[in-house]
Amino acid sequence: MHKIKIEQFEGPLDLLLQLIEEQKLEITKVSLASVTEQYIEILNQSAQEQIPAAELADFLVVAARLLLIKSRALLPFLDWGEEEEGEELTKQLKIYKEYLEASKVITAMVAKKHFSFSRQKLLTGNEIEFSPPPKLTKDKLAATFLEVIRGLDPILNLPTEVIRKTINIQEKISQIRKRIYQQATTNFSEILREAENKTEVIVSFLALLELIKQRVVSVRQDKVFEDILIEKLG
C-alpha cells in the first residue's frame, strides 16, 4: 500500500481530505472509495494517541460511511436501497474543504496581529463608591448559586455520554461479529438481508473487515460482483 504521511488531523473530515489530497485526487465517490482502507488503517493506528475519546465515535461513523461507499462500488449486485451515501459525503467534504481553506486565511489574518482594543473600564469621571445592587439579598445569592451548580450537570455528564456513544457503535460491531462466528459459513447478502437499516449494513462491513484482518474468517468471491462467501477459519 502507498505509504501515507499524515501526521496531524482535526476530525474525520480533515483526515479524509488529507488522504485524498495526498494522492492528488479530486473529491469524488471514486476517490473516497480508494482511500477507505487507508482511512481505517490510520484509525486503527491513531485511535489511542491522536483521537480524543470525545471524537472517536465521529471517526467511526465516517469509517462506516466510507465502507458503504466502497462496498457499493465493489458489489453493485446487492440491493443497497437508494444511492445517497457517496453524494452526501462528497458534498460534505467539499463544503468542509471550503471552510478549512477559509480558516487558513483567517489564521493568517490573526497572525498579522492587527488588533483593536476597546475601553477596559467604564469612563466615569469620578471614582465610583461602594454601590451594591439595592435589592440583592443573601438568600438570592444562595438561590443563584444553586442554579449555577445545577447548570453544571450537562458538562459533567459529557464524558459519560461520549463513551456511551462510542460503545454503541462498538457493540453493534461485536454483535454482528458474533453472528458471523456462529454461522460457520454464510453469504454476505444474507447478513445484509437481516440488517435493519443502513447503519447495520455499514457496521457489518466494519465487522467483516476486522474479522478478516484477525484471520477469524476468510472470504471468497468466485467472480467479481458476485456474492461473497464467508467462512470461519480453523
Place this chain on the structure above:
Amino acid sequence: MSNLKSKIESLLFITNQPLSVKRLISLTNSEKDKVQVAIDELITDYNQAEKGIAIQKIGDQIQMVTAADNTKLVKDFIKEETTGELTKASLETLTIIAYRGPVSRAELEQIRGVNCVVILRNLLMRGLIESKEDKKKMQTTYNITFDFLKFLGLNQQSELPDFEKLNSNESLEKILSPEMSALEQS
C-alpha cells in the same frame, strides 16, 4: 438639545461593553429607525482609513474600538498581553462561526464532521464566541464576539474574505441521512 447621533457617540465612547440597538433606543428614548440611521452614519464617519477610532458591529451590537493600525502602540500603552494564539481546531471552529454565525451546534458539527461540545465550551470560556437561546427555534446559537473581531482587525463579519459565498453556502441539513444522524445521537 443635542442630536441623536451625538448622543449615541457619547454612549459608545464611555462604555466598556458593546451596546445593542435595543439598549440605545431605550437610553436615548428614540425610535428604532432613527437610531439605526444614526448608527449607520457614525459607522461611515468612523470607519475610514487614517482614523484612530473605529466602530465594530456584530448583529445588532456595536462597540467603539481603537483602529487596528495602531495595535502595538495601544497594546503597550494598556499593557494588554493578548497574543491571539489559537489552535488549529479553534481556528477551524471560529472560522465557521464567523462566516455562518449565529449558527447552531448541529450545523457546526455537520460541517466539521465532529462533536463540538468541548471546543465550543473552550471558546466560550476564552470569550471568543458567545451563545444565545433562539427561542423561536428552541435551540442555542453561537456567534463570534467583539473580542474575536478585535483579533481579526475587521469592523464587521461581512468584511471577511469571500463572505458572500461562505455565508450563504447551501444548507447542510440534508447532508447527513436520517439514519446516520440517528446513529450519531444514539
Place this chain on the structure above:
Amino acid sequence: MSNLKSKIESLLFITNQPLSVKRLISLTNSEKDKVQVAIDELITDYNQAEKGIAIQKIGDQIQMVTAADNTKLVKDFIKEETTGELTKASLETLTIIAYRGPVSRAELEQIRGVNCVVILRNLLMRGLIESKEDKKKMQTTYNITFDFLKFLGLNQQSELPDFEKLNSNESLEKILSPEMSALEQS
C-alpha cells in the same frame, strides 16, 4: 503604518486619564511640533457642534470627554451601570465569588463556562469584590469585599446560607478537577 494623528486619537480614546503632550510625544516617539499640530487638528475635528465626543485641553493635559450637551444622558447611563441591579451573568459571577472566594479567574470561568473578564472589572469597580495577588500560585484571586458582606448583613463569608454544603458541593469539585480540565484541553 498609520499617521500620528490616528495614533494620538487611539491613545486619547483608550485611556481613562488625561494625557500630557509630553507623554504623547514619548508614546508616539515623535517630534513635539508634529504632535502639537496633530493635537490641534484633532481638536478642530472634534470640537464641533453635533459631535458626541469633545477634546479638552487644560494646560498641558489633553483629554477626550463626552460633549457637554449630553451630560444628563451620560450621567444617567453611568448611574444605571454602577448602581442598578446586576445582570444574570454578573450575579452568577458574584455568587460564585461569595461562596468560593478567594477564587481565580480560571476557576470562575471553568464553573461558568464563559469568559468573565469584563464582569470582574465591573464588580471590582462597584466595590463588590476585590482582587489579590496570590504570589505562591502566581495568579490573581477574587473575593467579596467587607463592605458587601456588611451590606448582606453578615460578618463572615461562612454565614452565607447553607455555606458548608454549597461551598464544597460535589459538582463543583468535579468541574474543577484535573480530569475535567484535561477533557477541555483535548
